[in-house]
Amino acid sequence: MADTSPALNEAGKAMIVARGVRKHFGAIHAVDGVDLDIRGGELFGLIGHNGAGKSTLFKMMLGLIPITAGEIRIDGAPVGAGGGSFRAVRRKVGYLPENVVLYDNLTGLETLDFFARLKGVSPADNMHVLERVGLVHAARRRVREYSKGMRQRLGFAQALLGRPRILFLDEPTNGLDPEAIRGFYAILRQLRSEGVTTVITSHILAEIQERVDRLAIMAAGKVQAVGTVAGLRERMDLPLWFDVRVAPADFEAVRAVLGHLPVGAVEAHDDHVAVQCARESKMAVIAALASLDGKVLDLSVREPSLEDVFFGFSD
Numbered sequence: 001m002a003d004t005s006p007a008l009n010e011a012g013k014a015m016i017v018a019r020g021v022r023k024h025f026g027a028i029h030a031v032d033g034v035d036l037d038i039r040g041g042e043l044f045g046l047i048g049h050n051g052a053g054k055s056t057l058f059k060m061m062l063g064l065i066p067i068t069a070g071e072i073r074i075d076g077a078p079v080g081a082g083g084g085s086f087r088a089v090r091r092k093v094g095y096l097p098e099n100v101v102l103y104d105n106l107t108g109l110e111t112l113d114f115f116a117r118l119k120g121v122s123p124a125d126n127m128h129v130l131e132r133v134g135l136v137h138a139a140r141r142r143v144r145e146y147s148k149g150m151r152q153r154l155g156f157a158q159a160l161l162g163r164p165r166i167l168f169l170d171e172p173t174n175g176l177d178p179e180a181i182r183g184f185y186a187i188l189r190q191l192r193s194e195g196v197t198t199v200i201t202s203h204i205l206a207e208i209q210e211r212v213d214r215l216a217i218m219a220a221g222k223v224q225a226v227g228t229v230a231g232l233r234e235r236m237d238l239p240l241w242f243d244v245r246v247a248p249a250d251f252e253a254v255r256a257v258l259g260h261l262p263v264g265a266v267e268a269h270d271d272h273v274a275v276q277c278a279r280e281s282k283m284a285v286i287a288a289l290a291s292l293d294g295k296v297l298d299l300s301v302r303e304p305s306l307e308d309v310f311f312g313f314s315d
């Protein structure tokens, strides 16, 4: 598979490594044998249905809950093994939990002071962190008055305290409007250019698919597939759709010219014909349509969405 990951920091070494990781809650196998390699400097997505095991995997990576079996290493240090090496790594990690707990009576700035003390980092940077997430104007307002999106950004700000090298963000765009989501990913890109490794979970596939370097698809406690979006699409070999804009009078001409080709569904819409075809037939379909000599007014190709890929793997 083509590797389109960014410039890897520290010579592309694996920053987060999971081997045979399991978490059982009694009879529930929340995480059921996960192997994963996330590289330094990568923006990595973890997607899956509700209950797929994403949050549980995150919590194990952070050392917040014990691992039933297997091993996780972060920057070379085994998680949960005790000792100084993981504690040192833990200081380089920022975490935004799915439901971050904030105190309504504190202002945004006081909130960051509080989390900075908990984390044992200097509060000197706090205004700068608020600026980074676009909250500097609300620094002295009480969290009670914050909108859901502002709370989410404040949660993100606490994850950024102490300039982490590794970020775990669990559903970070929950409650953000489209503009705020764009702004949020702009910050992630900036952090990536600074070499920060980020792991992000999301249900919103359309949102994540254009923005991560690679992703893992989780279902039923297992990683079903890992790769770039393009690579996953290729492996699934899902059909493409052509949208062929022609005058309604020419619909039949389109059908006729495609008649001898191995195309799938051909659907007539108000102002275009949608044609499904296997990837290997793509050029033959284009050649056939070109032979229609000016009848085709416009042509666009729809690639299978990540949603198609996702459901293909996790069904």
Ligand SMILES: Nc1ncnc2c1ncn2[C@@H]1O[C@H](COP(=O)(O)OP(=O)(O)OP(=O)(O)O)[C@@H](O)[C@H]1O
Binding pocket: 025, 028, 029, 030, 048, 049, 050, 051, 052, 053, 054, 055, 056, 057, 098
């Ligand atoms: N503390 C717990 N005790 C018992 N079962 C748990 C516990 N935590 C998680 N589970 C179960 O483990 C499975 C995986 O849950 P997890 O929260 O990791 O999924 P998820 O992929 O993060 O889902 P979501 O997207 O809804 O947050 C679920 O069946 C869940 O009910």
